Amino acid sequence: MNLPPQIQVLQRGWLSSNNILLHDAGGCALIDSGYVAHAAQTLALLEQALGGKALTRLINTHCHSDHMGGNAAVQRAYGCSIAIPEGEAPAIAAWDDRLLLLGYTGQSAERFAFDQTLSAGERLSLGGLDWEAIAAPGHDPYALMYYAPEARILISGDALWQNGFGLIFSELIDKPGAFADTRATLETIARLDVAGVIPGHGAPFGEVGRALETAFQRLDAYERDPGKLARHALKVMLSFSLMIHRRIERAALPQFLSARPIYADINRRFLGLPDAELQEYLVRDLQRAGALTLEDGWLLAA
Ligand SMILES: [Zn+2]
Structure with missing residues (x-):
């Protein structure tokens, strides 16, 4: 335009x-x-x-x-x-x-x-x-x-x-x-x-x-379905973090997320998923969307 x-x-x-x-x-x-x-x-x-x-x-x-x-x-x-x-x-x-x-x-x-x-x-x-x-x-x-x-x-x-x-x-x-x-x-x-x-x-x-x-x-x-916004928000934030850090070790994801309290706050209020299940979901869905790749145990920004 x-x-x-x-x-x-x-x-x-x-x-x-x-x-x-x-x-x-x-x-x-x-x-x-x-x-x-x-x-x-x-x-x-x-x-x-x-x-x-x-x-x-x-x-x-x-x-x-x-x-x-x-x-x-x-x-x-x-x-x-x-x-x-x-x-x-x-x-x-x-x-x-x-x-x-x-x-x-x-x-x-x-x-x-x-x-x-x-x-x-x-x-x-x-x-x-x-x-x-x-x-x-x-x-x-x-x-x-x-x-x-x-x-x-x-x-x-x-x-x-x-x-x-x-x-x-x-x-x-x-x-x-x-x-x-x-x-x-x-x-x-x-x-x-x-x-x-x-x-x-x-x-x-x-x-x-x-x-x-x-x-x-x-x-x-x-x-x-506010849960839809919650899931979208968690994925957007994690891919934003991946853009900042370029890569995050998959095994360190639990600590990474717990150091950023918004993830637990949103999960508790809207999703109620066990931590491991939330992490699985985020990785799988961002992978599916092409926002990250998983290589040798590292999550890499796409
Ligand atoms: Zn903005």
């Missing part, structure tokens, strides 16, 4: 979110900074894309590790200000491991300080376009999307992808009601006049109606 020339999407692999660069002679802005382990790559891509222009602002859609893990590195390199959604501020200020889903899930990020918070309804001027911050609770209760009405572009973060949306973590761990939030967010998107979506992961896409249909179907299925 065609984007206005001042919007450049640095599309990344799954461990990092996309980085969206909004060019402006008066100072460019970046939305989301990727995963900490990819920070050097993020900086290299950014340097090339900026071509000597100044980066003055870094803004997050939400504060999961794959979106804010590179914030500190980008700020060090460019001295830009950092703005985060208002609701994320307490967890970021306290660097709350559990709320930020860091050690709790086996992910990491470099601690950063923010300069500004953004709330729903706020207007921003980025890349010479006017944008509105829109609440997008569901995947993350405090997430914001950024919408440019004239260009009809939506930066959706993990609230809408071409083929689904980000895991509804809060429903899984501590905040029933997130299904309804997710539905409301999808309905909000459906009411916007959108020609193109720039998602947090994957390529920008134009067929918003079709993406919404897929998202609503997935949400319906999760609401009918």
